[in-house]
Amino acid sequence: PDRPVQAHETPVTRIMREQRLRMAPCRSRRSHACRPSVQRSGFRDGAHRAALPVLASLVDKSLLATDSAGRFTLHPMVALFAAEKLAERPERAVELALRHAEHYARYVEELTPYLRTAQRRVADAVALEFANILQAWRAAVEHARADLVGAMVRVLQSYFEQRGRLAEGLQILRPALLMGGTDDAAERTRARTRQALSLLYYRAGDLGQSQLLAEAALEPATHCGERIALIGCLLNIGNCLLSRGQVREALERFEQALQAARAEDDRHGVAVALGNIGIAEKRLGNLDRALEHYRSALATERELGNQYAVAIHLNNLGALMRSRDPGAALAYLQDGIAHCRACDVRQMLPFFQLNLGLTELDLGQVDEASGHLLAALEHSRAAGQLQIELSAELALSDVDLRHQQLDSALRRLRRVAATARA
Numbered sequence: 001p002d003r004p005v006q007a008h009e010t011p012v013t014r015i016m017r018e019q020r021l022r023m024a025p026c027r028s029r030r031s032h033a034c035r036p037s038v039q040r041s042g043f044r045d046g047a048h049r050a051a052l053p054v055l056a057s058l059v060d061k062s063l064l065a066t067d068s069a070g071r072f073t074l075h076p077m078v079a080l081f082a083a084e085k086l087a088e089r090p091e092r093a094v095e096l097a098l099r100h101a102e103h104y105a106r107y108v109e110e111l112t113p114y115l116r117t118a119q120r121r122v123a124d125a126v127a128l129e130f131a132n133i134l135q136a137w138r139a140a141v142e143h144a145r146a147d148l149v150g151a152m153v154r155v156l157q158s159y160f161e162q163r164g165r166l167a168e169g170l171q172i173l174r175p176a177l178l179m180g181g182t183d184d185a186a187e188r189t190r191a192r193t194r195q196a197l198s199l200l201y202y203r204a205g206d207l208g209q210s211q212l213l214a215e216a217a218l219e220p221a222t223h224c225g226e227r228i229a230l231i232g233c234l235l236n237i238g239n240c241l242l243s244r245g246q247v248r249e250a251l252e253r254f255e256q257a258l259q260a261a262r263a264e265d266d267r268h269g270v271a272v273a274l275g276n277i278g279i280a281e282k283r284l285g286n287l288d289r290a291l292e293h294y295r296s297a298l299a300t301e302r303e304l305g306n307q308y309a310v311a312i313h314l315n316n317l318g319a320l321m322r323s324r325d326p327g328a329a330l331a332y333l334q335d336g337i338a339h340c341r342a343c344d345v346r347q348m349l350p351f352f353q354l355n356l357g358l359t360e361l362d363l364g365q366v367d368e369a370s371g372h373l374l375a376a377l378e379h380s381r382a383a384g385q386l387q388i389e390l391s392a393e394l395a396l397s398d399v400d401l402r403h404q405q406l407d408s409a410l411r412r413l414r415r416v417a418a419t420a421r422a
Contacts, residue, residue, distance in 0.1 A: 097143075105147075109155070117307075123158070126159040149179065153196050157199060160200060162308070163347070166200055166384040176193045195233050198211075210239075218230065230260060231261050231266065235253070238251070238253035238280075257269065257276075270300065271301050272309065274293045274300075278320075281293065297313050308345050314335060314352075315348060315352055318330075318352070322359050330356070330359055330360075336348070337349065349379055350379040350385055353375045353376035354388055370399045376388060386419070390420060393415060397412040
């Protein structure tokens with residue numbers, strides 16, 4: 001029957017009320033229909049507790065749709081209506097938001113074992129449900145669920161690093177630093193969050209924030225036995241010191257990380273520490289020791305199947321061989337680029353492009369070097385990899401000088417100096 005529009009009704013409410021009158025759904029069905037409104041970009045049938053027959057019923061009534069991948073999606077108008085109804089019940093909205101967060105925290109936590117061996121699989125799985133995971137993360141932070149934040153933070157840090165989305169990752173993860181709590185779960189989460197943010201800050205070139213966060217994580221990580229975060233923070237501190245030229249101090253931190261990793265029987269941690277010790281030994285002029293550490297780290301990571309770490313060690317070997325055997329350096333670096341593309345380790349491409357350009361400059365291949373250096377500059381800027389950007393600019397100033405383009409070289413050098421000081 002016709003019915004006048006109520007004064008408080010929105011257009012969405014009116015249209016959906018009329019559709020309800022045509023369909024005559026029961027009260028329980030309306031309750032079920034509100035649950036999917038907390039989802040983002042669709043969901044699978046295991047994403048909440050509505051039984052599959054209920055979902056099928058909603059599909060039959062065109063309130064839900066399915067795609068070829070078996071995901072359910074709400075019609076936009078239905079989603080708006082369901083959100084309106086849910087907003088009228090704040091306590092129910094919080095309950096559903098936290099149930100949603102718990103589900104996606106479990107989804108993310110189940111990816112943790114693959115962080116060292118199948119980063120592409122992890123990144124693809126996060127990308128598939130990114131909108132829902134982001135919603136879950138924000139709900140967990142808002143409601144101070146340290147258990148959920150701790151379950152997600154390492155995977156999210158890896159995702160943003162793997163995809164070269166450093167600035168976005170920092171913006172999303174930073175609010176978790178404000179969470180309180182004094183129990184073990186809160187302390188463990190603080191250590192993990194600080195370590196994750198420290199690494200993203202380091203990749204983005206902010207050494208001050210990176211070292212500050214890593215040092216702040218050492219005490220909670222030690223107190224609650226969060227060994228992975230402890231090892232990671234020692235490595236991050238060492239990397240920051242190394243970038244500042246404090247090589248012997250960095251080497252001391254790397255040795256501490258190596259000792260902690262061996263005590264934990266953490267082979268990946270041992271390999272990372274050895275690789276970083278190799279970098280410090282190279283800076284000190286101990287090239288034979290550096291080469292030994294690099295090769296040991298590369299062999300271990302290949303055995304473990306950690307494709308990201310394999311790329312790192314190939315890059316470091318190529319950089320080391322520049323002064324010893326440029327031909328071998330080119331082979332390592334070209335192998336590394338092929339590895340990055342085959343394994344989708346895209347965030348390492350600027351490193352290889354930079355070192356290829358530097359090696360070609362050593363060999364006098366200026367035009368080839370210019371192409372690789374410009375690619376490194378473009379990709380590092382897009383990914384927020386400031387240290388690679390500065391190194392590429394510095395090398396391109398050398399290219400300008402060789403072409404007698406003195407004004408261009410001077411502009412580049414001034415930009416590098418100003419940014420490095422900042």
